[in-house]
Amino acid sequence: MSQRNINVLIGILLLFAVTVWVSVSNLQYNVPLDVESGLGENAPWWASLLPWQGDQQRSIRIHQGLDLVGGTQIVLEAQHGLDAEGNAIDYTGVMEAARTVVENRVAGGLGVVEPLVQQVGDNRIIVELPEVKDPDQAISLLKETGRLEFVEALRFPLNDGDRILTSKELELTGGDIPTETLTYPDKVFPTLMTGAHLADARVDVNNTTGARIIGFTLSDEGRDIFSAYTRDHIGDFVAITLDGVVISAPRVQSHISTKDGQITSGQPQGFDKDEAESTAIKMKYGALPVPMKVVENRTVGPSLGHESLARSIRAGTIGVIVVLLFMLIYYRVPGFFAVLALIFYGLINFSFYKLLPVTLTVPAITGFILTIGMAVDANILVFERMKEELRRGRGMRNAVEAGFERAWPSIRDGNLSTLITAFILFWFGSSFGASIVKGFAVTLGIGVVVNLFTAVTVTRALMRLAVFLFGDAMQRNSGLLVGFNPDTGEKQLPDWVRDVFHIVQKRRWFYIFSAMLIVPGLIVMLISMTQFGTPFKLSIDYTGGSVWEMAFEQDIVPADVRQIFVDAGYKDTSAQSVAGENTVLVRSKDLTVEEKAALAEVMTSALGNFEERRFEAIGPTIGREVTRASGVAVGVASLAILAFIWYAFRTVQNSARYGVSAIVAMLHDVLVTAGFYSLAGLIWGWELDTLFLTAILTVIGYSVNDTIVVFDRLRENLPRYRGESFDAVANRSLLETLHRSLATSVSTLFVVGAVWLFGGATTQKFMAVMFVGIASGAYSSIFTAVPLLVSWQKGDFKRSKAAKTTS
Numbered sequence: 001m002s003q004r005n006i007n008v009l010i011g012i013l014l015l016f017a018v019t020v021w022v023s024v025s026n027l028q029y030n031v032p033l034d035v036e037s038g039l040g041e042n043a044p045w046w047a048s049l050l051p052w053q054g055d056q057q058r059s060i061r062i063h064q065g066l067d068l069v070g071g072t073q074i075v076l077e078a079q080h081g082l083d084a085e086g087n088a089i090d091y092t093g094v095m096e097a098a099r100t101v102v103e104n105r106v107a108g109g110l111g112v113v114e115p116l117v118q119q120v121g122d123n124r125i126i127v128e129l130p131e132v133k134d135p136d137q138a139i140s141l142l143k144e145t146g147r148l149e150f151v152e153a154l155r156f157p158l159n160d161g162d163r164i165l166t167s168k169e170l171e172l173t174g175g176d177i178p179t180e181t182l183t184y185p186d187k188v189f190p191t192l193m194t195g196a197h198l199a200d201a202r203v204d205v206n207n208t209t210g211a212r213i214i215g216f217t218l219s220d221e222g223r224d225i226f227s228a229y230t231r232d233h234i235g236d237f238v239a240i241t242l243d244g245v246v247i248s249a250p251r252v253q254s255h256i257s258t259k260d261g262q263i264t265s266g267q268p269q270g271f272d273k274d275e276a277e278s279t280a281i282k283m284k285y286g287a288l289p290v291p292m293k294v295v296e297n298r299t300v301g302p303s304l305g306h307e308s309l310a311r312s313i314r315a316g317t318i319g320v321i322v323v324l325l326f327m328l329i330y331y332r333v334p335g336f337f338a339v340l341a342l343i344f345y346g347l348i349n350f351s352f353y354k355l356l357p358v359t360l361t362v363p364a365i366t367g368f369i370l371t372i373g374m375a376v377d378a379n380i381l382v383f384e385r386m387k388e389e390l391r392r393g394r395g396m397r398n399a400v401e402a403g404f405e406r407a408w409p410s411i412r413d414g415n416l417s418t419l420i421t422a423f424i425l426f427w428f429g430s431s432f433g434a435s436i437v438k439g440f441a442v443t444l445g446i447g448v449v450v451n452l453f454t455a456v457t458v459t460r461a462l463m464r465l466a467v468f469l470f471g472d473a474m475q476r477n478s479g480l481l482v483g484f485n486p487d488t489g490e491k492q493l494p495d496w497v498r499d500v501f502h503i504v505q506k507r508r509w510f511y512i513f514s515a516m517l518i519v520p521g522l523i524v525m526l527i528s529m530t531q532f533g534t535p536f537k538l539s540i541d542y543t544g545g546s547v548w549e550m551a552f553e554q555d556i557v558p559a560d561v562r563q564i565f566v567d568a569g570y571k572d573t574s575a576q577s578v579a580g581e582n583t584v585l586v587r588s589k590d591l592t593v594e595e596k597a598a599l600a601e602v603m604t605s606a607l608g609n610f611e612e613r614r615f616e617a618i619g620p621t622i623g624r625e626v627t628r629a630s631g632v633a634v635g636v637a638s639l640a641i642l643a644f645i646w647y648a649f650r651t652v653q654n655s656a657r658y659g660v661s662a663i664v665a666m667l668h669d670v671l672v673t674a675g676f677y678s679l680a681g682l683i684w685g686w687e688l689d690t691l692f693l694t695a696i697l698t699v700i701g702y703s704v705n706d707t708i709v710v711f712d713r714l715r716e717n718l719p720r721y722r723g724e725s726f727d728a729v730a731n732r733s734l735l736e737t738l739h740r741s742l743a744t745s746v747s748t749l750f751v752v753g754a755v756w757l758f759g760g761a762t763t764q765k766f767m768a769v770m771f772v773g774i775a776s777g778a779y780s781s782i783f784t785a786v787p788l789l790v791s792w793q794k795g796d797f798k799r800s801k802a803a804k805t806t807s
Contacts, residue, residue, distance in 0.1 A: 001468040008461045012344070019347035022354055028059040050355065060354050063114065064130070065361030065439060067300050071130040074139055075296035075622070076102070078123040094289040099125050101288050102142055105281055116359075120430070125292070135299045135615070137274060139593045143294050144243055146282030148195035150226070153237035156187075158249040160265065167191045169244055189239065192229055197222030201283035203276045204262065211270030214263040214280050223259045230256040242279060294593070295619040301612050311760040312362050316369045319754030320346075323376055323747050330743065331383050333470065337462040338379040345375050345454040352446050363691065364439030366763050369755055370698070370770070371447025373748030374418065374705075378455030380747070381407040381709065382463075384740045396471050400463050404456065410712040411455060413648050414705035415448045420640045421701035422448065425694060428633045437694050444698070504731040507787030514668055514784055517776075521675015528678050536678050539687035542627045544620035546591040549613040551583045556607060558584050564602055568595075583613065590617050630693045634670075637697055638663055641704050648708070652715050657792050662707045665785035669703045669776040670696060676772045680765075691766045699773030702748075706741060706781035713737050714786065727790045734786055745778035 029047045032040050039047055039058070047058035066073055078095065102125055103117040116128035132138050149166050158164065162183040168191040179185040197219050204215040218226060229238070230252050239249040240263055248263045263279075265271045271279070324342065327335035349368055353360060386403030394402065422445035429438025503510070525535035532538070540547055550561075558575035561584050565573040573588040591599070596615070603610065645659035652658065673696065680686040714733040721729050752774060756767035 001464060005461055005464045008457065009465065012458055012461060016344055016347065019344070019351045022060055022351040023347055025060045025354075026062075028057065028061060030057050031055055053357070059357065061357075062354060063357045063359045065359045065364065066128055066130055066298075067362050068360065069130050070300050071128065072132050072135040072138060072300075073296075073298045074127045074129075074142060074294055075120070076125045076127065076143060076292040077295045077621075079291040079293050095119055095123065095125070097289050098292065101146075102127060105141055105146075124295070135612075136593045136597055137278070139294055139297060141278050141281060143292050143593075144282065144288075146195070146288055147241075147243050148198065148283050149191050149241045150193040150197075151239040151241055152190040152192050152229075152233075153239045153249060154233070155236060156189075157237060158183075158239045158246045160246055160248065162246040163244055164189050164239070164241065164246065166241065166244060168194060192238070193218075193222055193225050195283060197225065198283060199259070201280045203271075203273075203280050206262075206264075206270065209268070209270075211264065211268065212273065212276050213265075213270055214276055214283070216261050216263065216283065218259045218261070220259075223257070226261075227255070227257045230254070242282065247279065293619075294617075295622050297615070297617040299612065299615040301614060307760065311758065312365050312755070312763070315755040315757070315759035316365065316751075318758055319369060319751035320372060322750040322754065323372060326747050326750065327376065327379070331379075333466055334379075334383050334386070334463060337466055338376075338383070338459060340462060341379065341454050341459040342372065342375055344458055345450055346372070348450050348454065349443070349447060352450070353443075358442055358446070359439060360443075361439040362760055362763055363437070363694070363766070364443045366755060366759070366766065367440040367443035368447060369751055370748075371444060371451065373744075373751050374415070374447065375451045375455060376747045377414070377705070377744040378407075378411045378451055379459055380740050380743045381410055382455070382459065384737075384743070388736070397467050400460075400467055404460050404463075406716070408456065410709045411452070413644075413708045413712065415452055417641055417644060417704045417708060418448050418701040419445060420644060421637060421697050424633055424637050424640070425697055428629060428690075428693070437690055440694055502731060503734050503783060504727045504787055504790050507783075507791060510783040510787055514780075518668065518671045518675065521671060521678065524675055524682065525678045528682060531682070535674070536688040536692075537681035537685065539689040540587070540616060540618045541689040542630075544590055544618050544622065546586075546588050546596075546615070546617040548586045548588070548591075548596075548615050549578065549583065550586070550603075550610040551613050552608060552610040554582065554608050556582055556584055560607060561586060561603065564599065564606060568599060568602070590619055626690065630690075633693065633697065634700075637700055638666065641666070641700065645704070645708070645711075649711065649715060652718070654793065657789055658711055661785050661789040661792065662704055662711070664788055665707055665780040666700050666703045668780045668784050669699055669773055672776040673699055673769055673773040677769060680768070686765055691763075692769060695766050695769035695773065698770060699777060702774050703777035703780060706744075706777050707785045709740065710734060710737050710781055710786055711789075714789075726793050730786050730790050734782055738782065741778055741782055745774060748774055 027044070027046065029039070029044055031043075037055075039055075043058075046060065050058045050060075053059065078098065096119065099117060099119050103115075106115045106117060106127065106129065114130055116126070118126055120126045127142060129135070129138055147169070149168055151164070151166050163181050164184060165182055165187070166189050170188055198216055199219045199222070200217040202215050204213050205211070206213050234252050234254065237249050237251050239246050241247065248265070250264075270276075324339050327338050327342075329335070331338065349371070352358065358364065382403050384403075385407045386399050389399035389402045389406075390396070422441045425437055425441035426445065429441055528535050528537065558577055562573050562575035565575075565586065565588055570588045573586060575584055575586045577583065578585045596617075642659045642663050645662050646656050649655040649658045677686060677688065677692060681688070710733060713736055714730055717729050717733050717736075718726075721732065724732070749771060752767050752771045756764055756771055759767060
């Protein structure tokens with residue numbers, strides 16, 4: 001064995017040791033608040049190696065998403081008002097300030113561990129709150145502007161709860177406020193001070209009465225302004241408002257020159273505890289510089305999250321074990337070393353998830369499980385190539401080297417096409433706050449990159465070690481150690497199979513079969529159009545609305561739940577039982593926090609206590625944008641893959657035809673999958689959501705990956721068999737890659753099938769789509785893409801057109 005391979009093996013062992021240490025570690029270091037720069041003197045050695053994690057916290061641990069631990073995701077959208085001249089106010093420049101205010105409210109008032117607050121686009125902020133105890137209270141706290149004002153009321157008495165228009169609000173919005181909401185629509189009250197003059201706010205208790213009050217401390221400037229006003233306005237009223245609503249309107253009894261003050265509610269017992277805490281937080285952490293509206297709200301209960309995690313791990317474990325057994329049984333010694341490489345592949349991925357870090361959600365875990373199938377595909381490509389070289393009479397050492405060399409173009413091109421899909425999915429998830437799509441794209445992309453390393457570098461080094469250890473024995477007993485008998489020469493299949501599989505010559509029959517798969521799906525989509533108005537039954541991701549899953553403590557009839565919604569004015573409401581007799585899923589119009597709280601109170605009173613397993617509310621604006629972006633994502637993916645294939649096969653004559661044929665085969669898989677999903681919508685009520693788009697784009701990647709492998713073999717064979725016709729070379733290429741196509745599809749379907757059957761409810765429909773799409777992709781890469789290319793090259797379409805013209 002060469003010194004170079006020994007060095008590579010030593011490097012692999014060292015990297016293996018590092019990934020094992022990272023995988024078993026659970027470390028976290030919080031940078032002290034008094035450290036102005038750097039990490040501080042007592043920082044652990046490993047923290048200095050992770051500069052990309054920021055200056056507040058460094059960690060080597062798993063970060064679980066909301067769908068695993070439970071929590072709430074909120075998308076806030078800035079509302080553009082009008083100035084005094086009727087022009088739209090541009091709030092673009094203040095979104096970072098709004099994000100800071102929201103972040104401060106979350107950190108200071110909700111007690112949430114590891115919240116995420118980030119700006120999305122020009123006018124939205126996404127907030128993720130893991131394990132938040134009261135989602136509705138959190139939403140109320142975050143969406144309200146929190147504009148605190150001390151208002152000059154003079155001799156005009158105001159009552160708590162009055163909605164008034166202040167001079168500051170008039171300046172900010174141009175008075176774009178419905179007058180029917182104002183208690184005094186014709187009066188503007190001058191603003192004396194704002195929350196900017198406040199230094200602190202807190203919940204206190206009156207020592208004499210025991211009533212709950214809100215204490216505050218003014219800044220130096222605020223004290224001077226308030227002192228001057230109270231000195232000159234003894235006997236007048238000062239109204240304290242929050243977002244234009246009067247929360248207190250005391251009369252000035254004497255000159256006040258101190259910084260400290262208090263707000264009372266006027267009730268004997270004082271403020272309600274939650275109201276006092278919420279008000280104090282908004283006062284303390286500042287006002288949002290722009291009005292915000294909740295346009296998307298998703299809540300997952302902790303019990304549903306833990307259930308999804310357990311089922312996903314179980315399903316993934318089953319799928320991986322089946323694939324590893326398949327590799328061991330089918331490829332023997334090479335399969336054993338491939339299993340070692342796959343274990344190393346998993347450790348590297350897991351280490352990346354901890355070090356970057358990557359927030360793991362159920363779809364993200366699913367993305368990792370799917371990449372295992374891709375990692376297996378790379379090994380299968382190499383091993384099948386290696387077996388071909390052995391059949392041609394090469395020795396084991398030369399067969400291993402040639403196998404890797406000849407398989408590399410297919411591995412490279414196939415993985416790059418999948419990376420294109422991952423980038424588009426990441427863009428889609430980042431643009432619309434669809435973290436489930438983004439998480440899937442991240443783990444898919446990482447898996448592809450790691451696969452390029454482990455399949456080529458790690459597996460090759462291990463196979464060279466195998467040749468060094470067992471070379472002669474593998475050569476003499478290849479049936480035991482390699483998994484085939486080389487005495488078959490260059491034949492890939494028995495003669496009777498080759499006679500049956502004259503695929504290219506019988507291409508018209510396969511065109512007819514494809515039509516038999518696609519046309520019924522199109523008919524089903526037309527039926528769906530008559531029933532739902534669209535080819536699919538759409539979820540609230542596209543239509544907007546609310547989905548509320550509730551688990552009651554006692555037996556419940558869904559009709560009783562629906563009746564409560566109808567009585568409250570939500571007539572277009574449906575309710576159905578899911579996951580047991582006591583769990584009900586309700587679909588209705590988009591519910592605000594206040595509407596949801598009122599309905600919950602009525603249901604608790606009429607039907608008993610219940611646990612909120614999940615809640616999703618999406619506004620119509622988001623639904624329209626997601627619909628538009630979905631079409632753009634599929635279109636961009638198709639064009640990007642077309643351009644990539646054209647570039648990859650640029651040295652082949654008529655290279656554009658390869659790309660177009662691959663796109664047609666891809667559309668074949670999309671239509672087959674779409675027809676299946678439309679049928680499932682009619683039969684089982686499956687709704688089309690963003691995860692369906694994720695599945696479709698992933699199917700596109702898999703379909704093109706399979707097609708590229710066959711096209712690569714055709715590109716290689718064309719100069720080798722110059723004396724044969726194009727259709728004969730194409731058929732030969734198909735038969736030579738048939739083993740690989742079947743082995744890869746079977747191994748991937750093992751993984752997908754395990755997650756479909758045993759995984760959580762979040763991913764079952766997603767995996768069903770993947771299963772159908774991958775099966776269709778395996779078919780189309782063999783029976784659609786290459787036959788289409790042959791028909792185009794031989795001029796079948798021109799002859800068909802000419803025959804029609806003659807007739």
